[in-house]
Amino acid sequence: xxxxxxxxxxxxxxxxxxxxxxxxxxxxxxxxxxxxxxxxxxxxxxxxxxxxxxxxxxxxxxxxxxxxxxxxxxxxxxxxxxxxxxxxxxxxxxxxxxxxxxxxxxxxxxxxxxxxxxxxxxxxxxxxxxxxxxxxxxxxxxxxxxxxxxxxxxxxxxxxxxxxxxxxxxxxxxxxxxxxxxxxxxxxxxxxxxxxxxxxxxxxxxxxxxxxxxxxxxxxxxxxxxxxxxxxxxxxxxxxxxxxxxxxxxxxxxxxxxxxxxxxxxxxxxxxxxxxxxxxxxxxxxxxxxxxxxxxxxxxxxxxxxxxxxxxxxxxxxxxxxxxxxxxxxxxxxxxxxxxxxxxxxxxxxxxxxxxxxxxxxxxxxxxxxxxxxxxxxxxxxxxxxxxxxxxxxxxxxxxxxxxxxxxxxxxxxxxxxxxxxxxxxxxxxxxxxxxxxxxxxxxxxxxx
Amino acid sequence: xxxxxxxxxxxxxxxxxxxxxxxxxxxxxxxxxxxxxxxxxxxxxxxxxxxxxxxxxxxxxxxxxxxxxxxxxxxxxxxxxxxxxxxxxxxxxxxxxxxxxxxxxxxxxxxxxxxxxxxxxxxxxxxxxxxxxxxxxxxxxxxxxxxxxxxxxxxxxxxxxxxxxxxxxxxxxxxxxxxxxxxxxxxxxxxxxxxxxxxxxxxxxxxxxxxxxxxxxxxxxxxxxxxxxxxxxxxxxxxxxxxxxxxxxxxxxxxxxxxxxxxxxxxxxxxxxxxxxxxxxxxxxxxxxxxxxxxxxxxxxxxxxxxxxxxxxxxxxxxxxxxxxxxxxxxxxxxxxxxxxxxxxxxxxxxxxxxxxxxxxxxxxxxxxxxxxxxxxxxxxxxxxxxxxxxxxxxxxxxxxxxxxxxxxxxxxxxxxxxxxxxxxxxxxxxxxxxxxxxxxxxxxxxxx
Numbered sequence: 001x002x003x004x005x006x007x008x009x010x011x012x013x014x015x016x017x018x019x020x021x022x023x024x025x026x027x028x029x030x031x032x033x034x035x036x037x038x039x040x041x042x043x044x045x046x047x048x049x050x051x052x053x054x055x056x057x058x059x060x061x062x063x064x065x066x067x068x069x070x071x072x073x074x075x076x077x078x079x080x081x082x083x084x085x086x087x088x089x090x091x092x093x094x095x096x097x098x099x100x101x102x103x104x105x106x107x108x109x110x111x112x113x114x115x116x117x118x119x120x121x122x123x124x125x126x127x128x129x130x131x132x133x134x135x136x137x138x139x140x141x142x143x144x145x146x147x148x149x150x151x152x153x154x155x156x157x158x159x160x161x162x163x164x165x166x167x168x169x170x171x172x173x174x175x176x177x178x179x180x181x182x183x184x185x186x187x188x189x190x191x192x193x194x195x196x197x198x199x200x201x202x203x204x205x206x207x208x209x210x211x212x213x214x215x216x217x218x219x220x221x222x223x224x225x226x227x228x229x230x231x232x233x234x235x236x237x238x239x240x241x242x243x244x245x246x247x248x249x250x251x252x253x254x255x256x257x258x259x260x261x262x263x264x265x266x267x268x269x270x271x272x273x274x275x276x277x278x279x280x281x282x283x284x285x286x287x288x289x290x291x292x293x294x295x296x297x298x299x300x301x302x303x304x305x306x307x308x309x310x311x312x313x314x315x316x317x318x319x320x321x322x323x324x325x326x327x328x329x330x331x332x333x334x335x336x337x338x339x340x341x342x343x344x345x346x347x348x349x350x351x352x353x354x355x356x357x358x359x360x361x362x363x364x365x366x367x368x369x370x371x372x373x374x375x376x377x378x379x380x381x382x383x384x385x386x387x388x389x390x391x392x393x394x395x396x397x398x399x400x401x402x403x404x405x406x407x408x409x410x411x412x413x414x415x416x417x418x419x420x421x422x423x424x425x426x427x428x429x430x431x432x433x434x435x436x437x438x439x440x441x442x443x444x445x446x447x448x449x
Numbered sequence: 450x451x452x453x454x455x456x457x458x459x460x461x462x463x464x465x466x467x468x469x470x471x472x473x474x475x476x477x478x479x480x481x482x483x484x485x486x487x488x489x490x491x492x493x494x495x496x497x498x499x500x501x502x503x504x505x506x507x508x509x510x511x512x513x514x515x516x517x518x519x520x521x522x523x524x525x526x527x528x529x530x531x532x533x534x535x536x537x538x539x540x541x542x543x544x545x546x547x548x549x550x551x552x553x554x555x556x557x558x559x560x561x562x563x564x565x566x567x568x569x570x571x572x573x574x575x576x577x578x579x580x581x582x583x584x585x586x587x588x589x590x591x592x593x594x595x596x597x598x599x600x601x602x603x604x605x606x607x608x609x610x611x612x613x614x615x616x617x618x619x620x621x622x623x624x625x626x627x628x629x630x631x632x633x634x635x636x637x638x639x640x641x642x643x644x645x646x647x648x649x650x651x652x653x654x655x656x657x658x659x660x661x662x663x664x665x666x667x668x669x670x671x672x673x674x675x676x677x678x679x680x681x682x683x684x685x686x687x688x689x690x691x692x693x694x695x696x697x698x699x700x701x702x703x704x705x706x707x708x709x710x711x712x713x714x715x716x717x718x719x720x721x722x723x724x725x726x727x728x729x730x731x732x733x734x735x736x737x738x739x740x741x742x743x744x745x746x747x748x749x750x751x752x753x754x755x756x757x758x759x760x761x762x763x764x765x766x767x768x769x770x771x772x773x774x775x776x777x778x779x780x781x782x783x784x785x786x787x788x789x790x791x792x793x794x795x796x797x798x799x800x801x802x803x804x805x806x807x808x809x810x811x812x813x814x815x816x817x818x819x820x821x822x823x824x825x826x827x828x829x830x831x832x833x834x835x836x837x838x839x840x841x842x843x844x845x846x847x848x849x850x851x852x853x854x855x856x857x858x859x860x861x862x863x864x865x866x867x868x869x870x871x872x873x874x875x876x877x878x879x880x881x882x883x884x885x886x887x888x889x890x891x892x893x894x895x896x897x898x
Contacts, residue, residue: 147596173631176633176730178631180629180630181629181631181632182628182629182630184626184627184628281626
């Protein structure tokens with residue numbers, strides 16, 4: 001057990017609230033600060049992508065007894081439904097029978113998490129802007145504006161769970177030997193909506209993640225419990241097929257009629273939502289170190305913001321908490337070494353999921369409509385079913401296992417090299433499930449040992 | 450000719466002062482701000498590496514008529530003098546006969562540049578801390594402290610020449626779509642000193658850059674006009690052979706006696722200087738964009754800080770000014786397009802010199818003492834002398850030519866691939882200048898066309 005401390009968590013998002021619950025259950029006094037109002041009291045919509053929860057996130061919830069509470073507001077998603085350009089829908093199952101991910105509305109989930117944290121005894125301070133932290137004392141500074149008057153609050157330890165534009169990290173960034181990068185993708189996104197049918201049912205299969213892959217842009221949709229879908233249009237900010245090209249109602253309607261004709265019936269408020277909702281940015285942010293002595297630590301997006309194309313932002317953040325909790329069990333009160341081990345253990349893995357997420361835009365927007373790619377997936381599934389001990393597809397490693405992301409990435413790259421050879425076999429389309437293919441894969445797998 | 454504007458230059462370093470001179474000569478009103486006191490009135494020493502000036506920097510000075518003024522305080526350096534571990538000194542000429550770089554004391558040069566700028570009519574405001582800039586108006590905010598009272602000054606255009614930790618860039622960094630990275634090397638540096646002989650002469654050959662390469666650390670020395678040398682010790686902050694290991698006088702003296710025995714006579718104040726002077730950090734900083742509309746622009750280290758191992762920090766910054774000036778000639782009063790073309794034209798080249806500089810630590814600290822590397826240099830020189838139209842060594846492209854850095858890097862990598870093949874020839878040590886080698890290189894060069 002740890003000696004009780006007074007701990008501040010900056011940020012009441014998903015990672016901040018779950019971390020607060022863990023810390024409170026360990027016996028600490030936990031105060032959560034957020035610059036925004038209580039999310040339970042506001043209308044949260046218009047600029048979010050639906051979340052997907054998978055094994056890593058579920059483990060972190062389960063270990064603190066919250067699995068059922070959260071899965072209760074999630075919708076199981078078992079496959080991708082690919083809406084092709086010619087009006088057909090192809091399906092790609094994510095994993096084996098019964099392997100699913102869960103679609104969650106960010107607003108709904110965040111409200112639930114704040115409720116659960118409050119029930120656990122965490123205290124919340126909303127509309128309190130934390131501008132600075134003293135790295136040697138963990139004291140935070142709060143005020144209305146960046147240049148106005150600030151008051152300070154003393155803590156034993158402060159966590160920055162304040163997202164990609166973290167102020168806690170901003171302070172750490174001013175140290176020597178602090179490595180940092182932020183890189184924006186030239187892809188923006190906009191939230192759209194597929195409302196429920198009048199009887200409250202979903203207009204599309206709710207147990208699928210719907211994708212309309214169109215090369216350098218795509219539309220996707222994930223179900224909500226109220227019968228609606230949250231849709232996200234991803235496309236370049238400028239250049240060919242870009243937000244820049246969609247300035248008028250006519251341009252927008254023509255564009256959707258051409259590229260997404262089957263959405264006409266299901267997105268009735270296209271024009272209104274498109275011009276009302278902001279176009280948001282996508283950034284990959286990396287930094288190191290994440291902690292300062294036994295006083296300050298970053299967690300979640302505050303130290304590893306990634307693009308959303310693998311659906312692992314929340315899962316990676318929740319896994320930070322799992323690892324932190326393992327370190328707490330291992331080190332007890334030795335917070336300096338505990339935090340040091342936490343950051344060193346997590347860094348290669350969050351770098352790996354950043355890379356995987358970045359690559360996955362191409363997979364979702366282009367490859368899901370590519371014959372060779374679909375054939376590769378088919379061969380991998382066939383071989384994996386035959387030799388489950390020898391081949392787990394990359395997506396399953398990342399999503400349906402707890403293998404460290406960095407290992408999953410390395411093995412995935414190795415598997416891809418083998419599949420490149422397989423796809424070069426003459427007439428592979430005809431003999432994709434032949435003994436020749438099976439032997440080639442087995443042989444190549446052996447060479448790795 | 451341009452319409453006269455009121456321009457602020459933040460930073461009175463080498464790039465800031467030279468830029469101010471260019472802008473003043475174009476007819477603009479130019480105010481230079483610096484948070485530090487006037488460098489001409491303080492004792493500047495203890496944390497600097499001597500600068501080397503080469504063709505790119507000289508061109509920028511020459512185009513504004515300052516070549517002679519600056520070369521007058523420089524010392525020509527024609528070669529590397531490699532102090533081996535066994536007491537011998539090997540020499541490596543940088544270029545062909547008459548090709549030299551110039552050693553310059555940063556303090557001396559900066560004082561001279563402020564003088565020259567003042568003579569040109571530039572106005573200086575020292576001890577004025579610029580904390581912020583309004584990107585849409587170019588108005589700067591000045592105050593004693595970051596959180597204290599600020600006053601504003603209006604300008605038509607503001608340049609951030611305020612170095613690697615630029616406040617002007619800090620403002621730009623808060624925009625969406627601003628890419629940024631800072632990466633620290635685990636190598637620190639410390640200034641040491643070789644004083645002049647009693648008669649004012651130099652203790653070592655002043656026309657050489659002296660290196661004591663020792664693998665993961667090295668010492669170097671560059672001459673000053675007053676007979677002294679500025680020495681720089683580069684070594685890891687921690688780990689094997691690191692600053693961390695040199696905490697006591699005994700550790701320091703033992704370390705120098707072991708690794709740099711021939712410096713004992715020439716660095717008399719080793720112990721005092723070592724513990725008095727700070728250990729400084731080395732960072733590579735990249736960002737983009739560099740400009741905002743026709744209002745704000747970054748230049749020099751403020752937008753591309755590099756590590757010092759190619760001796761091109763100042764040269765790259767001065768070349769920014771050459772390119773900016775070319776854009777001014779081309780675009781006249783169209784500042785928005787002028788600045789846009791400036792940043793797009795420079796970015797690939799400053800990325801290239803960042804890469805070259807990063808790689809050069811290994812070259813200086815290890816390879817200059819490596820037989821294979823010395824053989825490669827010898828073959829390159831021999832072939833280049835025979836076919837000057839077909840082969841210019843990378844160092845010469847970077848230092849004795851104005852070829853864009855990005856082209857130099859690409860061609861250098863191609864040449865290296867050829868040299869790898871050459872060095873694999875059996876008994877290459879014996880037949881390094883044979884027809885076989887000549888033909889192999891010629892053949893490989895043809896394959897590139």
